[in-house]
Amino acid sequence: MAFTRPLSLISAVRIQLTTLTSSAPQKAGPNPVTWKPATNTDTSHRQNAFSTSRNNPRVNRVIGKVSTTRMGRTTALMTPSTSPATSAEVSPDRLMPGTTCAATSSASVYTTTRMMNPMARPRVYTLLLAATLLLLTGVAGAAPGVPGVIVDPARTRGPEAAPVTILEWSDFQCPFCREAQPVLARLLAEFPQQVRLVFKDFPLRSHELAMPAALAARCASAQGRFWEYHDLLYVAQPAFARDELVGYARRLGLDVPGFTECLDATRFQEDVMADQREGRAAGVRATPTFFVNGRKIEGALPIEEFRDAVRRALREAGVAPPR
Numbered sequence: 001m002a003f004t005r006p007l008s009l010i011s012a013v014r015i016q017l018t019t020l021t022s023s024a025p026q027k028a029g030p031n032p033v034t035w036k037p038a039t040n041t042d043t044s045h046r047q048n049a050f051s052t053s054r055n056n057p058r059v060n061r062v063i064g065k066v067s068t069t070r071m072g073r074t075t076a077l078m079t080p081s082t083s084p085a086t087s088a089e090v091s092p093d094r095l096m097p098g099t100t101c102a103a104t105s106s107a108s109v110y111t112t113t114r115m116m117n118p119m120a121r122p123r124v125y126t127l128l129l130a131a132t133l134l135l136l137t138g139v140a141g142a143a144p145g146v147p148g149v150i151v152d153p154a155r156t157r158g159p160e161a162a163p164v165t166i167l168e169w170s171d172f173q174c175p176f177c178r179e180a181q182p183v184l185a186r187l188l189a190e191f192p193q194q195v196r197l198v199f200k201d202f203p204l205r206s207h208e209l210a211m212p213a214a215l216a217a218r219c220a221s222a223q224g225r226f227w228e229y230h231d232l233l234y235v236a237q238p239a240f241a242r243d244e245l246v247g248y249a250r251r252l253g254l255d256v257p258g259f260t261e262c263l264d265a266t267r268f269q270e271d272v273m274a275d276q277r278e279g280r281a282a283g284v285r286a287t288p289t290f291f292v293n294g295r296k297i298e299g300a301l302p303i304e305e306f307r308d309a310v311r312r313a314l315r316e317a318g319v320a321p322p323r
Contacts, residue, residue, distance in 0.1 A: 145294020149278050151198050154221050158188060158196035163317040164293055164310050169200045169279040171287040172214060173207035178234045179300040180288050187306050194319065195310055199230065201275040202287050209240035211272065216245040218268035219259050220252070228252050293317070 146167060170177040188195055203210030213233050220229035232248050249259040283296065290297040293313040297305060311321040
C-alpha cells in the first residue's frame with residue numbers, strides 16, 4: 001500500500017496553474033500576426049524613434065500611419081491607446097497597437113507642416129499685413145471702437161473728426177431700418193459737430209430685393225450720389241425691381257447707361273459681402289444694428305436711447321455734450 005503525502009494549499013494551486021497553462025492554446029505570442037511594423041510608415045510607440053533627412057522627416061513616438069510630402073517637414077504627435085490588447089483571439093487588428101485601425105480609433109493626431117524656413121514665415125506675413133494696412137488706410141479709415149471695420153468716406157454723414165462715430169448695419173428692405181432713418185436724421189441735427197454716421201450694408205437672406213438695392217446704392221455712390229439714392233430707397237421701399245432701381249437713378253439725374261451697366265454686372269457685390277463679414281465679426285445678427293463708439297444698440301429704438309448713448313460717448317471722450 002503506497003503512502004500518499006497530503007498536499008499543501010500552495011502546492012495544489014501551483015499544480016492547477018501549471019495544468020491550465022500547458023493546456024491553453026498558444027495563439028498569442030510576443031509578436032502576433034498583426035504586429036508588422038515593417039516600414040517607416042507603420043510604426044509603434046514601442047519602437048525607438050527614427051531619424052531621416054528633409055524628405056523623410058524625424059518622427060518621435062508615433063502610432064499608425066504618418067503621411068509626408070516633398071514640400072516640407074511634417075511632425076506627427078499622437079497619443080497611444082490606453083487599453084492594451086488582451087489576447088490575439090479578440091479582434092487583434094483593432095486592439096493591437098501599431099495597426100492602422102488602432103491608430104484611427106485610439107489616437108489623436110495633430111499635424112503641422114512647415115512649407116518654408118520657420119524664421120522666414122513671420123517676416124513674410126508681417127510684410128503682407130503691413131502692405132494690406134497701408135493700402136486700406138490710403139482708401140478709407142478705420143472705425144473707432146469696432147476693430148477691423150473700414151469706413152468708406154462716400155457713405156458717411158457728419159464731420160470726419162467727430163468724437164463720436166455711429167456705425168449702422170442696415171438692410172434697404174428692412175421695415176425697422178426705414179423706421180430708424182428719421183431718428184438718425186434728428187440725432188445728426190442735434191449733434192452736428194459731434195457725431196459721424198457710417199452706413200454699412202447687411203442685406204438679409206430673407207429679403208430677396210435687399211441685395212439688388214444695396215448694389216444699386218453702391219452704383220449711385222460711384223457717381224457721388226449715395227445718400228440721395230439711399231434716402232430714395234427707404235422712401236420707395238420695397239419697390240426694388242430692376243426697372244424701378246434704374247428709374248430712381250434717372251430721377252436723380254445719374255448717368256443711366258453707366259448705372260445700368262454697373263447694376264447688371266453686380267460690380268460691387270464683393271464690397272457688400274465685405275460689409276456683411278465685418279458685421280458678423282462685430283456681432284451683428286439682425287438689422288438695424290448700431291455701434292456708438294463701439295457700444296452696441298439693436299433695433300429701431302426711440303431717439304432718447306441714441307441721445308443717451310451719444311452723450312455718454314462724448315463724456316468718455318472728454319468732450320462736453322451740447323446743451
